Amino acid sequence: MIRHQPPLARADLEARIDARAPAWRAEAAKRTATFLTAGRFAEPNGSIWSDIKPVYMQLQYNKCIYCERVLGAELTGKAEHDVEHFRPKGQVKTWPYASRKPSVSYDFPTGTPNKTGYYWLAYDIENYACSCKGCNSDRKRDYFPILGPRAAAPTDIVSLNKAEQPLLLFPSGTIGDDPARFITFLGVVAQVHPAAKGVDRLRAQVTIDFFSLNDREELLADRARVIRELASKMRQLQDKDPAWRAAAQQDLEQILSDASPQAACARAYAELVKTDVQKAWEIYQDVQRYLSPGPRRPR
Amino acid sequence: MYVRHLEIRDLRAFRSAAVDLLYPGREQDAAFEEVVRWPVRLPNVNVFLGNNGSGKSTLLDAVALALISPLVSSSGYRPQSLIRRASRGKVDTAEMAVDLVLHEQDGRADGDLARLAARVERRGAIEFLNPMSSVILDRYFEEKDSSFFFVGYGASRRAEALSANDLATRRRARAVRYERVSTLFEDHLALVPLNAWLPGWAIENPGRHKQVVTLLNKLLPPGVTFTGELEAGEYLYNFRSLVVPYTALSDGYRAYLSWVGDLLYHLCMGAPSGSKLVDSRGVIMVDEIDLHIHPAWQRSIIPTLSRTLKNMQFIFTTHSPLVVSTIERANIYNVEMGPRATPKVSRPAQETFGLSADQILRSDVFGLDSTRDPEFAEKLRTLSRAAEQGESGAALAFLRSASAGGGEPPPEPSAVPDWFQKFSDRS
Ligand SMILES: [Zn+2]
Numbered sequence: 170m171i172r173h174q175p176p177l178a179r180a181d182l183e184a185r186i187d188a189r190a191p192a193w194r195a196e197a198a199k200r201t202a203t204f205l206t207a208g209r210f211a212e213p214n215g216s217i218w219s220d221i222k223p224v225y226m227q228l229q230y231n232k233c234i235y236c237e238r239v240l241g242a243e244l245t246g247k248a249e250h251d252v253e254h255f256r257p258k259g260q261v262k263t264w265p266y267a268s269r270k271p272s273v274s275y276d277f278p279t280g281t282p283n284k285t286g287y288y289w290l291a292y293d294i295e296n297y298a299c300s301c302k303g304c305n306s307d308r309k310r311d312y313f314p315i316l317g318p319r320a321a322a323p324t325d326i327v328s329l330n331k332a333e334q335p336l337l338l339f340p341s342g343t344i345g346d347d348p349a350r351f352i353t354f355l356g357v358v359a360q361v362h363p364a365a366k367g368v369d370r371l372r373a374q375v376t377i378d379f380f381s382l383n384d385r386e387e388l389l390a391d392r393a394r395v396i397r398e399l400a401s402k403m404r405q406l407q408d409k410d411p412a413w414r415a416a417a418q419q420d421l422e423q424i425l426s427d428a429s430p431q432a433a434c435a436r437a438y439a440e441l442v443k444t445d446v447q448k449a450w451e452i453y454q455d456v457q458r459y460l461s462p463g464p465r466r467p468r
Numbered sequence: 469m470y471v472r473h474l475e476i477r478d479l480r481a482f483r484s485a486a487v488d489l490l491y492p493g494r495e496q497d498a499a500f501e502e503v504v505r506w507p508v509r510l511p512n513v514n515v516f517l518g519n520n521g522s523g524k525s526t527l528l529d530a531v532a533l534a535l536i537s538p539l540v541s542s543s544g545y546r547p548q549s550l551i552r553r554a555s556r557g558k559v560d561t562a563e564m565a566v567d568l569v570l571h572e573q574d575g576r577a578d579g580d581l582a583r584l585a586a587r588v589e590r591r592g593a594i595e596f597l598n599p600m601s602s603v604i605l606d607r608y609f610e611e612k613d614s615s616f617f618f619v620g621y622g623a624s625r626r627a628e629a630l631s632a633n634d635l636a637t638r639r640r641a642r643a644v645r646y647e648r649v650s651t652l653f654e655d656h657l658a659l660v661p662l663n664a665w666l667p668g669w670a671i672e673n674p675g676r677h678k679q680v681v682t683l684l685n686k687l688l689p690p691g692v693t694f695t696g697e698l699e700a701g702e703y704l705y706n707f708r709s710l711v712v713p714y715t716a717l718s719d720g721y722r723a724y725l726s727w728v729g730d731l732l733y734h735l736c737m738g739a740p741s742g743s744k745l746v747d748s749r750g751v752i753m754v755d756e757i758d759l760h761i762h763p764a765w766q767r768s769i770i771p772t773l774s775r776t777l778k779n780m781q782f783i784f785t786t787h788s789p790l791v792v793s794t795i796e797r798a799n800i801y802n803v804e805m806g807p808r809a810t811p812k813v814s815r816p817a818q819e820t821f822g823l824s825a826d827q828i829l830r831s832d833v834f835g836l837d838s839t840r841d842p843e844f845a846e847k848l849r850t851l852s853r854a855a856e857q858g859e860s861g862a863a864l865a866f867l868r869s870a871s872a873g874g875g876e877p878p879p880e881p882s883a884v885p886d887w888f889q890k891f892s893d894r895s
Contacts, residue, residue, distance in 0.1 A: 400888070403887060403888060403891040404887045404888075406887070406890075406891060407886070407887040407890055442888070442891055442892050443892050443894075446884055446888065446889060446892040447718055447884060449888075449892070450884040450885075450888055451718070451762070453888070454882070455763065458764070
């Protein structure tokens, strides 16, 4: 999980949305007004948030906001992206729920359920991000764990973030969190950042647990590939040919950039090579073996 | 001496448990009657398999406590929190007993049986461990021979610089038999490192010295060899094409060499001169045998120990599926939380040998059914949690083996290559 740079302020986001769909915000405001009157979210004629999906896809380099998986691009892969409501619009259910696998439990409260959710945020552009089905439909759904009591409706997001403490990280926009302060990686494994203390620690742990960042084989495989790619460029950096070395340097920067899959993992690994070269090497060997099962190739 | 059978009552989390253990030459008696293939491939290996906190270490401790019970009052061991804390009613005693098979090495006829039992009692805030056996075992109270040989290594084991002087001091604080298992009970106690005793043997007893060097090399994984040469007081090892001192080896090798070195020390001290070290019988207990061990090496570590020291009886604990794939059902006891918040000990219902880690996780040994997700995810989580606590490679190791199947040969460890190091040095 990363926060894409530079994070957008609300006005910048509005400008992008207006450029893509000029009438959208007016329509959204109209619908929000009816929800406010009704005191709940109801959309008998279908929603319109998918119309601005490409704005978020572009901001996120077509990656899932939570797990950093690369999804399809606008022309071919729009359907792979869900428009994710960070605060659920329809209802809030209890998380963790009893049948969740893998099961988790905490010694702190994770918020009470309710039947109306954050209905007034259904069309709030700062409540949106694009995510994969694995993160959204399988996991996020109508959950929104918070530490302590829920704030009263209807309150804007900035005030909400002061009035209630979300346990999930939301790495989007200037109102969001910078995940690099909360979560780091050891090899392919997401970990609570050692510098994160107190509530930050809890938020990191809950986010890792909530999105199963360490329990989804596809994510571990992606991270393994990124580490292998990084190492191959490190090797190429020692090539005799200066042109080849320059190319390696460019690729390396690309791999560590916001646009690359599993960038947070790649950055943590590059850092580990500098701080603990032995461990980094062992991890690389593990990665090699994982990615090339069967008889081992000579190195 | 080998341990045939262990029984405990009200020890730590356990209400009661009984286990039968394999040892070299054990007949297929009633305790093992349902085992199809006899003798088992590794007839001297016993593994307690369970998650952290499952109680598997308690079983090792129980064996050790029963074994030291005859001399416990003057051993230096202090019982602590051994008696089960009952939520209802009051439990004031705990018990443990082992049935032993003895040999000439113990001053008895080969095959003689004996039982050592002990009871823990609570008086006020203090617990007392009292021997309950009346058998007379003269040689047991000798400290300088190889009778009643047993060693045990706890999860906090480590070897550190220790001089001959330090060794003498330790000897005054703890009886030898207790010292040999003391890391099971006392955290961060140093083991005896090779360089504290082996150099002297090169001159005094070159034959024995040579045996130790050969043994060590058989016990090390491929890619690492023990040179027997010293530099600035540290033994040198060949690591791929490099020669490196002990202190430069990675955690896994040092953790392993720490207890193997200590084991060889105690083995050498007791074995009569002229005898072969590998002929010695005894009991070797190691808590978390997979500790710091490279995933691939986990696949070979138990077979290597078992075959190299084939007259020793091994009792290990582990939570690693990689370790389990190298042994059979008869070698394993599952230790898991049972009803009434007490651990339950049982043999796996299914064969495990040769299965891939993935298959093992899905077998009933780990209690997962055959639909890979989400139970697979649950186990993966355990491994990733392990990785979060520093066991790097745990999650990867599992994944790799799940995709590779069980037949993959253990890869050789290798040194950090130049190009990798250069990137590390780059500012
Ligand atoms: Zn995702």
